[in-house]
Amino acid sequence: MVAKKVLLRFSNSLISKPIVYRLVKDYNLAFNILKAQILPDEEGEMVLEIEGDRACYEKGMAFLKDTGVEVLNIDKRIVKDEERCYHCSACTVVCPSGAISIDRETMRVGYDPEQCIVCELCVGTCPPRAMRVEIV
Ligand code: SF4
Ligand code: SF4
CATH class of the missing domain: 3.30.70.260 (ACT domain)
Structure with a gap:
């Protein structure tokens, strides 16, 4: 299988x-x-x-x-390092799939791997390198 x-x-x-x-x-x-x-x-x-x-x-x-x-x-996946992310929201602007979103109440940035198409645009955009590629 x-x-x-x-x-x-x-x-x-x-x-x-x-x-x-x-x-x-x-x-x-x-x-x-x-x-x-x-x-x-x-x-x-x-x-x-x-x-x-x-x-x-x-x-x-x-x-x-x-x-x-x-x-x-898609043999890679994107992992978000919550320790590094300071919720600047830069990645939300480039994400084409809706995998990254902002909670308007808390202004925290969330990531849903199920919606990620692994385009990697967020990886280069993230200042503290909180978004990274992992080979699966
Ligand atoms: S890799 Fe692409 S689709 Fe996935 S979270 Fe980053 S910008 Fe969005
Ligand atoms: S660009 Fe990086 S630090 Fe900014 S919200 Fe996205 S993951 Fe967090």
């Missing part, structure tokens, strides 16, 4: 096709959509957690690539 997090990027012409559904039907894979951004007339992006038999997973990913979907493995 494998369980992997992947970022799928696909062109506008593929948006209406049941590509992700085929992963379940034809390759017996289970998936959980962690993030999806599909805008009219633009490319779409989806972050999925995919689980299943290793051989089925490899075939499913090959199918996606053959269909024209760009598949990026």
